[in-house]
Amino acid sequence: MEITKDIRYIGVNDHDIDLFEGQYDVSENGMAYNSYVILGDKIAVADSVDAGFVDEWLGNLETVLDGRTPDYLVVHHMEPDHSAGIAAFMERYPQAQIVASMGAFRMMVNYFGTDFPERKMVVKDGDVLDLGGHSLTFVGAPNVHWPEVLFSYESTDKVLFSADGFGKFGANDIEDPEGWACEARRYYFGIVGKFGKFVQAVLKKAANLDIQIICPLHGPVLSENLGYYLDTYNTWSSYQPEDEGITIAYASVYGHLKAAVEELASALEARGQKVSVFDLARDDMAEAVEDAFRYDRLVLASITYQGEIFPFVSTFIHTLAEHAYQNRTVALVEAGSWAPTAAKVMTKELEGMKDITLAQNKVTVLGSLNDASRAQIEVLADELSK
Known part of the structure; x- marks a missing residue:
């Protein structure tokens, strides 16, 4: 799926899952694990997918690459439903570097037995990854909802990669008759809701960015009426009644x-x-x-x-x-x-x-x-x- 001319969607839909994170019922509408590719002079892949879909994800990536080779795997969030394909990616593309926060690299050792020391690039809030024609500016988002989380902002196409922020339950190939808010609200208060002050902090950072598209790790890409989504997240994270x-x-x-x-x-x-x-x-x-x-x-x-x-x-x-x-x-x-x-x-x-x-x-x-x-x-x- 084309998000912009140079940003493509390569995520997957899970229709076999019944409980997300072992407790949230998603048996009716499934779940989406989102991943993206930024095609600059250099190529960055944003995040991986759940373990059961790594082969499908790599196939989607190969299609978008059309013979090119990725230069970076950017890890915004290390939760296993977004990071299970890291080892397979690094094996398939031995020249690629992995870009993540220091906290994420510490978690990689726990999950994969290595933090890919010869190929890792540690980034923090404010750092920029120049892809040539596109660049990613990293936005620290600790505890939204894990401590290692980064957002990133692509300044050419004005895209915010928001990790689990602005996500929702449900696969992307099923139309939700209730719209975004219902399952996004259940997702937010179930998973992110405890960390309202950290969401408030990252929203203040995002207020300084010209955002035209939001690319979360779950749910649909958001490209219209973004003020509504930002205002809704502000209400939720400040614990005010909606x-x-x-x-x-x-x-x-x-x-x-x-x-x-x-x-x-x-x-x-x-x-x-x-x-x-x-x-x-x-x-x-x-x-x-x-x-x-x-x-x-x-x-x-x-x-x-x-x-x-x-x-x-x-x-x-x-x-x-x-x-x-x-x-x-x-x-x-x-x-x-x-x-x-x-x-x-x-x-x-x-x-x-x-x-x-x-x-x-x-x-x-x-x-x-x-x-x-x-x-x-x-x-x-x-x-x-x-």
Whole structure:
């Protein structure tokens, strides 16, 4: 695929993968591992692909080279889904140099038993690789989302190679009817979201560049309305809500708490609120995390279980904390048969999160719904709808 006259796409699509990074469900739409070639007087290949696709990737590269020989392999990110072809590339093209950060070379020793000492070129933020007619200026992007990461900017065609930044779930040969944001959001908050301050830092560097095209390592090449993508990443990485709305995440055993959640959701919708509801025992928790970050309000609803909260709710709260959840209003719904303590436990688990505002009202379901708990639902719905 031609991105510009001299920049070509040589990535691959994976339709066999079911879980990305061992936990994110991508079985429906697969995954893309992107790689690029910059054809200057000298030729640079940007990144490799996952281990199962190295032969396909090298075939794609040979087609684009059309008899020429690459001079450099640029490694922006050493995660194995982007670096598995390094050894095969270096063996096939013995005159080529490998270009990466010092941190990446340290990782190469761990993965391949060598850092190719006779052929390595260590680069850092601000360094330039001159290809003749094209050049790559490297942009340090540590902890977006691994510590060795570099972005690079090609100044002739104004292309930003953004490593895992601006990536999304899904193969590139399948059209996503929901557009970029849905699976990019789930990808960001699942994988990159903990590192917002580092994303903010690299966005400030990128603000000084004239970017016309963004080439990420996952998902489509972005070439239109780039302000939208940059603004969206700024919102996500600063932990600000993207939309007004309420996510309800719950776990119920015998259905009484589920009934309370359904009544609360109906009461909120009747008040004009956008609501998304997740059964944490059955629904994709990564999507629940995504919506918790997307919207400005969250309701946590759990039964009391062995004096604590239900394990799925505990895992969900822990995941939010691990990904630096903040700047949100959180309301609590609890249930129990004789001594409900779930709200107390959830409150304690929320204490370590930054700028969380607890709703003044809560709902307690003792046994099953009754007039008292239904009245609490109405009061909470009023508070969350203000």
